[in-house]
Amino acid sequence: MVRTLEGMVCLVTGAGRGIGRAIALELARQKARPILTSRSSGHLVQTAAAIKELTGLEPLCVQADLAKEQAIDALVAKVGQAYQRLDALINNAGVTFSGTIEQTPTSVWDHCMAVNARAPFILCRQFLPLLRNGTGRMIINISSVVGVKGYARQTAYTASKHALRGFSIALAEELAPEGITVHVICPGGVDTDLVRQVRPDIPQDQLIRPEEIARVVIWLLASDGQGVVDEIRIRRRSARPWF
């Protein structure tokens, strides 16, 4: 069972580049109404321009530093003002760090937790009234392979992605009675600036394309049967199965 995404109001965080940009473009192709948010207005504008070229429509773009709670509040207010509802919230924005524990300052730990775990928590809480007004009623959190396992030199990032996944599992239980579903996608190495910086050892042609993750998101959003997929793990073809 699939449903059309036409007219669905979907917020994508980190929409300026990488997976978020690919998700926003794919949503536009499906005739949904993507709302783009990113810390960098430059990349945001580039994604918006690509969507305009594709569909002729201008998506709502909001520059927001998700590490700041007041920015999230302002983002919620703008979405409410524009649409009065939200059909799907896609928490994609993320930051990472590569270094041993001794090379990891507390500030980096705090920043990873603020953007990767705290921001989705605040976004979910603050967008709930708009999600209740929507028809999609879905939250998709982009965790990571390190939301399931751990990599050396990525302690802060790993902890934040575990936190996001754990939060999602608990929230799914909490919101199920209302018919709001919470999903987690755990991708392995994706061909983004973020991954290329922390995993230069992986050949680029072995990295997962952001568009592949976007297609999974679209499939999840369009799924409308009696079965619900809570979590999807996606590994690189060259990586070991079942991470």
Add this chain to the structure above:
Amino acid sequence: MASTIIKMVAAVAKAIMTSRVVGKRISWYSHFRRANLACDEDASSLCISDPTPIPVHVAN
């Protein structure tokens, strides 16, 4: 001859200044300095973008 060399130097300088690769290097360096090696999806704020009429609201 001299004007040709000047034009070539100017062209190379312009290419370097507007290069996306250089933009990313500058961005990486500034971020490295600012955030103790942390990198993020939105870090390349120094990259040059096309001006466009699409409005961007600021929520900060």
